[in-house]
Amino acid sequence: MLKVGLLGAGRIGQVHAVNIAGNARSSLVAVSDVHRPGAEALAAKFGAQARSTEEILSDPSIDAVLVATSTDTHSDLIEAATAAGKAVLCEKPVDLSLARARACLGAARLSGRPVMIGFNRRFDPNFAALKAAAQRGEIGKSELLSVTSFDPAPPPVSYIKVSGGLFRDMMIHDFDMANFLMGEVPVTVRAVGSSIVDPEIGAAGDVDTAVVTLTYADGRIAVIKNSRRAVYGYDQRVELLGSDGLLQAQNMLENTVVKSTTAGVVSAKPTYFFLERYMPAYAAEWEAFVSAVLENAPMPSTLEDGIAALAMAEAATESARTGQAVTLDLQEDFYRKAV
Amino acid sequence: MLKVGLLGAGRIGQVHAVNIAGNARSSLVAVSDVHRPGAEALAAKFGAQARSTEEILSDPSIDAVLVATSTDTHSDLIEAATAAGKAVLCEKPVDLSLARARACLGAARLSGRPVMIGFNRRFDPNFAALKAAAQRGEIGKSELLSVTSFDPAPPPVSYIKVSGGLFRDMMIHDFDMANFLMGEVPVTVRAVGSSIVDPEIGAAGDVDTAVVTLTYADGRIAVIKNSRRAVYGYDQRVELLGSDGLLQAQNMLENTVVKSTTAGVVSAKPTYFFLERYMPAYAAEWEAFVSAVLENAPMPSTLEDGIAALAMAEAATESARTGQAVTLDLQEDFYRKAV
Amino acid sequence: MLKVGLLGAGRIGQVHAVNIAGNARSSLVAVSDVHRPGAEALAAKFGAQARSTEEILSDPSIDAVLVATSTDTHSDLIEAATAAGKAVLCEKPVDLSLARARACLGAARLSGRPVMIGFNRRFDPNFAALKAAAQRGEIGKSELLSVTSFDPAPPPVSYIKVSGGLFRDMMIHDFDMANFLMGEVPVTVRAVGSSIVDPEIGAAGDVDTAVVTLTYADGRIAVIKNSRRAVYGYDQRVELLGSDGLLQAQNMLENTVVKSTTAGVVSAKPTYFFLERYMPAYAAEWEAFVSAVLENAPMPSTLEDGIAALAMAEAATESARTGQAVTLDLQEDFYRKAV
Amino acid sequence: MLKVGLLGAGRIGQVHAVNIAGNARSSLVAVSDVHRPGAEALAAKFGAQARSTEEILSDPSIDAVLVATSTDTHSDLIEAATAAGKAVLCEKPVDLSLARARACLGAARLSGRPVMIGFNRRFDPNFAALKAAAQRGEIGKSELLSVTSFDPAPPPVSYIKVSGGLFRDMMIHDFDMANFLMGEVPVTVRAVGSSIVDPEIGAAGDVDTAVVTLTYADGRIAVIKNSRRAVYGYDQRVELLGSDGLLQAQNMLENTVVKSTTAGVVSAKPTYFFLERYMPAYAAEWEAFVSAVLENAPMPSTLEDGIAALAMAEAATESARTGQAVTLDLQEDFYRKAV
Known part of the structure; x- marks a missing residue:
């Protein structure tokens, strides 16, 4: 105990x-x-x-x-x-x-x-099942990863100002998701961003809509899309194309009811925000921590993972500012190939 | 030619x-x-x-x-x-x-x-693919069939009066679908019906909503649901439960666009009526006829099939009127086991 | 407290x-x-x-x-x-x-x-949302209900023998679901059943596959399908057709991962059995009981509901045995119209 | 005529x-x-x-x-x-x-x-419906576009060598799709690509997997993903995020049959390649041409559109080669704002 x-x-x-x-x-x-x-x-x-x-x-x-x-x-x-x-x-x-x-x-x-960093999304049953399928080789060799991550609504500008910016505050989860699913850190980061959701966010020096492209030493590519506003709810999806197929983790919906009327066929919305979507993930995360400590096993998400994601966020922030690609050099220090 | x-x-x-x-x-x-x-x-x-x-x-x-x-x-x-x-x-x-x-x-x-009766639904690519999968044994031995068949809107009462009634005019297609998918004719027919969509239809001596249960000599069961009104379009679905799984043929939609807003996640409606839904089926039906004639092969849907469906419609009409099950004796005369 | x-x-x-x-x-x-x-x-x-x-x-x-x-x-x-x-x-x-x-x-x-009977399915978020939508009038007047309820695997024959039979042991949940969603008890019950899944079940005097048709005083119809075996998991679905549309509550899946390969597009299976599927329902059921007791409010599922479902199970057992429709007379004593 | x-x-x-x-x-x-x-x-x-x-x-x-x-x-x-x-x-x-x-x-x-360039995808019923919904304002102001376009299998290397490269040969359709849906040409193009599907394609000087990011004068962003190989079929999808929601055009499937077994829930694959997927689009394209000629109306896709897409392909080719963003200046000459 x-x-x-x-x-x-x-x-x-x-x-x-x-x-x-x-x-x-x-x-x-x-x-x-x-x-x-x-x-x-x-x-x-x-x-x-x-x-x-x-x-x-x-x-x-x-x-x-x-x-x-x-x-x-x-x-x-x-x-x-x-x-x-x-x-x-x-x-x-x-x-x-x-x-x-x-x-x-x-x-x-x-x-x-031992120190574990709480990247809760790694423990989401959907993303975890997607990674497990990839690791079993069900789509062959992975080639192209897409991460879609939209919040339901932007935070107050007062929060934005102390947040470190979208790449450190929001996309950092997606950088870790890329590291989790690709099993490796990228070598280049290219970012574009704009403040099209709310000009106040731009006035505060941040972006609210962004796309980052990552390239890997072995030729693989990842693309991450972020928006601070998806009015229909928390949109958290992943797609991984491999040599033998495609894996997609889709949104969880509030319920399974479908209504067909003259207006169309209506399903429930995605669960609204991270507490609703990731509640099972938090329990699984804790169980993973307990297991690792009691069994003296490696932590499933480490301080090194936290630093890799942070370094990618810094690189993306710089790339969005300068318009240039940024080269990373994280492999030697931090990361073990996992997928 | x-x-x-x-x-x-x-x-x-x-x-x-x-x-x-x-x-x-x-x-x-x-x-x-x-x-x-x-x-x-x-x-x-x-x-x-x-x-x-x-x-x-x-x-x-x-x-x-x-x-x-x-x-x-x-x-x-x-x-x-x-x-x-x-x-x-x-x-x-x-x-x-x-x-x-x-x-x-x-x-x-x-x-x-050679005479072929144009049961167009047998040539619908979805129902045909379902039957092909069943015949390949993909769900083992079939046990329980469900046919859902709803029209978008009731016809005029003037049409109802000369139609022969819902079982002969509308459900006859579904009786043939049951025969097509079960590969056999049933031994009992039980029907219930009411005129809940439009009391005028009831006044004309017909029903507009009906459920028929069919039993087969080997213990299988089929159930057919009809309504004269599904305001969202032509609802044409089939489910077949077998010992190793379930096959479903779902509706075809007008397009693949999905819209997510605060109101929910909205897909397109089913194609509106039989001409939209079954246009590919009519072409496949004609190709099947041409092939059978030119290659001197058996017709894929016969006069005997037409008579079996009509006999089932008569039995259902009687069952709905009397409240009693009706026993059929069609096997000897008409039908060859196909599934 | x-x-x-x-x-x-x-x-x-x-x-x-x-x-x-x-x-x-x-x-x-x-x-x-x-x-x-x-x-x-x-x-x-x-x-x-x-x-x-x-x-x-x-x-x-x-x-x-x-x-x-x-x-x-x-x-x-x-x-x-x-x-x-x-x-x-x-x-x-x-x-x-x-x-x-x-x-x-x-x-x-x-x-x-106050006594509440634990009809857990009433508290399933999907069925509850379907009923709420129906009560808000989103599909107009209800007309035709379909309940699909398949267990993943049959219980041992030793259990079957003391279970009271499929209608009392398994379909009783679906009778209550019909009462819950139709807001009224039916006037006739027609049942057909067979032991096609396992002949041992038939030898024990029970059926493993059954279809029951219910008719209501106002012309509405309900149909319930049961099978003791759906190898792909616990199949628990409801469809309600109304004058303005269709409501469907679909299965909950183990996760949202979709895999596309040369073999097709594969989604996760339904959650395996009742503990997985109805875990949220049990929590909601308890919350409903606590609320009703503390707030001195009517119980959301009563002893009367339990008796109505049991009476329907008895009627279905008799109908399956005799092949005849059975007339019920439950309205006066037990039930208040709710939908 | x-x-x-x-x-x-x-x-x-x-x-x-x-x-x-x-x-x-x-x-x-x-x-x-x-x-x-x-x-x-x-x-x-x-x-x-x-x-x-x-x-x-x-x-x-x-x-x-x-x-x-x-x-x-x-x-x-x-x-x-x-x-x-x-x-x-x-x-x-x-x-x-x-x-x-x-x-x-x-x-x-x-x-x-009048000259019309046959950008058939503009006439695909799904993409056309998506654009129509966007033009009706159903998702508010558009912000972020994603185009996924994967071929089922790479062409022979002999074809690759004379094709002009992936950006001119394959992604040119997606550049036009972006222009069609965004109603404007972009101001910057950033491309990354690799030959991870087939090293022979790399040896021939081309890429087989690529991601292009486009930025627009008003802050909007688009991202296009291409792969020469999606073994499950022709993957042609579009997503458009707007201030009031998300529009997605999903793949068309070979049929609507769904099979549930112990192995999972299996749907049909996407239609295999462009002739299957875009057959209705070719008919709609021709109807649009006939209408425009006979009614003396503007062509729905013009030589200017063809040149804009080609200029974007050239810019992407250069960006992928140099690793730098390329700035375009197409607005003055060619394009009218349409969305």
Whole structure:
């Protein structure tokens, strides 16, 4: 039984609390939050204790921590928790600064403790099934990947301004999806973007619609499309063309009802946003973390994965700004071929 | 090259004319119609001659006739044409009277000439592919058949009154579809019906919504659903459950466009009515007739098939009236096991 | 907060325990089971106590019980629990004997305590959404209902022998679905059935494939299809044709991955069986019970509903045996028009 | 009645012959081909005459010609036919040389005769319906276009060598599709490509897999994906994201049969290649040409459209070679805003 401290009792922390408590091999023993009453309420619901982060990290009976705090604290908490001997599952992104994330990686490696970055989409049953089919060779050799990732509505411009920009804030998930599905990091990044959804986003120096093309050393190509607004819901799809066929992971719909009238044949919309779509993924992610820790197995998504995605986001940001292709050199340091 | 006379230049005759002229192995040489100018216009468009039915039947250079006249003339024309040595493709139904149809069968058999009844749905690419898959054993042994057949809108009550009733006028196609897919005729017929779409139809002594259950000697079951009104279009579907799986033939849609908005995910409607849906079927039906005649092969849908469907329609009409199951005894006389 | 005792710690009891504990307005305080260690293990996992059924019923601090024991105990436990002042959610069926179920209804009415019968499919998000759309008038007036309900594989013949037969054991869910969606009970029942899946089932006096046709006082028609074997999974679909369109609730698939190869375009299968398909329905069912008890509102599925479905199952069993239609007279006693 | 001469009796010429003869407002009067017997056979089938191209062009009774000869003759024949006063429908591409195509445009403009370039995909019922929905404003303002266009199998390398390369030979259709759907030409073109399907194609200096990103003056973005090999068939899809929703045109399937077994749920494959997929489009294209000529209306796809697509293909070829974005300047000369 893995004894777990949860750092952060906000919306995503509450999702994780249910999964920690509901998992047969983990128990939630402590919760911390900068807003103490939030920690207390969440702890009470699951029979855990509200404590400070420091108390949690210094408690030797706690095996692992889940970091669900604000992004600017991630690197510090990963370093402190691993130094204190905890296994760590940290929400993405590792950091908005690539240099800071790399320093964190160094510290975590020194600690010898396992760190998983919460790229929840890897655990979505649809994307996971697509990857499993590809790994079984069901479409032969992969050649061309397409990732479609549209949010239902843009966030407030105030959020945009501190987000690090679309490539770091939103497309970073899709960069990781590309790394997950291609099993390798790309060698070039080409990005175009515009602020056609909301000119205010452009005025804040960001884009809201973007296409990134990735090329790989072996000739494969990936293309990622992002929009901050798809009014019909959260549009999360993947297509992988291979030498023997095509794999597609389509959207999950709110229900299976189909209505046929004179107006046409109407199905339900995609599940609205990430909590609806990825709720099963969060549970599977936690189960994967518990398994890896208890079985001393490799983490299914690592700090290195987090850094690779961040480096790609930086490259895309630069490419969109300059109009030029950016060359990456990530293979040696970070990545093992997986597909 | 099969030289063909077309009897009847109405809407369905015009469809057949295109297929006769367009087929590489047939040519349209003559057209007759009770409305002479209609025959003349249709003949001119395809370089054929407008002639009387008698002239066509007595012309020894004409190999085959296609009967596309009104239902009450079918039996007479089949008898006259086969007596004149023609191969015949006749629109369904053979007749509204089972006794008359049986007499016609006797006469046609005496002539030794081949007669095909135009059960166009057998040649629909979807239903034909479903049957082919079943015959290849792809779902093992068939067990339970469902036929859904809804018209887009009810005909005028004036038509209802002379139609012979829903079971003879509309469900007769589905009885033939059951015979086609099950490869056998049923032993019992149970029908329920009501006039819920339009009380005027009930006042005219007919039903507009009906469900018929068929049982087979070997324990298989079929169910047919009819409605005179499906406002979204012509709904023509089949499902066949077998020991190793399920086959479904779904509707053909007007196009493949899908629109996702806040209102839902909207696809195109089914093609509106039989001419849109079954246009490819009419061409395939004609090709099947030409092949059978030129290659001296068995007709793919026969007068016996027409009589079996008519007998089932009569049984269903009686069952709906009395509330009792009706037992059929068709196997000996008519049918060869095919699936 | 509703304090709940769970009677029965078997497979379905375990599903209910998670939902009772996970619901924000209920807590699981006690568990009983004829197999005491099962009750103890389940209680321990959720911080509840293992107790005898008698102790649970006589504890005034317990507000409600969930009956998840074997069918033959349902009527007795409903009577005992309501007499003890508990609100009751009881798994279906109420009883295999219609007379016993009616006696139970009388006793429960005398107690004045609310009883809900766990017709879980009413709470399936797809069927619930279909009914909601129908109630909003989105397809006008309903006319023709079709329910398809196939199990993935037949149960052992030993189970068949004590099951009460397909109509009571399996189709009873579909009878309730018809009542739920039509908002009324039918006036006639016609059933045909055969044992084409497994002759052993026939030798045991039961059928494994069946079609039932229901007619309603206002002319509407429903048809239910059952098979004990659909090798591709649990096939649970509904279609409702109305004056303004068609509503369909389709199967839920294991995932959204689609693979296109030379062999065709392959999607995932339906979720395998009832626990996979109806897991969200069980949570919604429990939430509906909690709401109804706490808000003193009518139960969304009642003992009367259970009796109506059982009476339809008896009628179908008789109709399949005799080959005759059976007339029901349920409206006066039990049912309120809902759609 | 439009009297038509057909130049070219090869595979695509034969498709056009059927549509010319079958159209109610056109008749096929003459056919020419460098292989005289081919012209004679095709003419005989439709009651037309086999003549030389010169005879056809100099016959004042012929109103229009359809140019279905090899690509290297297109420019010359357009010039000769328009000079002879004919209306012209010419297969794409106009020419492999942009300079030659521009000279042809100049000559055609001088003649004052209408010229349509046969971008058949504009007349595909699915793409046409998608554009019509966009023009009706059903998804608001368009923002992001995706075109997927995969051939079932690569052509022989001998063909590749004389094809002008993937961007001119294959993606040129998709460039026109982008122009058709966006109603404007782009300002930048970015291309990546590789020869991952077949290294022989790379050795011949071409690519077989490519992604092109287009940006527009108003901030819109389009992305086109091409592969020479999709083993499951001809994959031709379009997605257009707008401010109020998403429009998708999906593949047409060989039939609507769905098979569910233990292996999954299998649908038919996409129609195999362009003749199967675009047969209805060729008929609609011809009808559009006939309408435009007889009603003296603008051609629905023009020489200017052909030149714009060719210029985009040249830009993409250069971008793929250099790795740099290429800026276009086509708006002033050629294009009218249409969407």
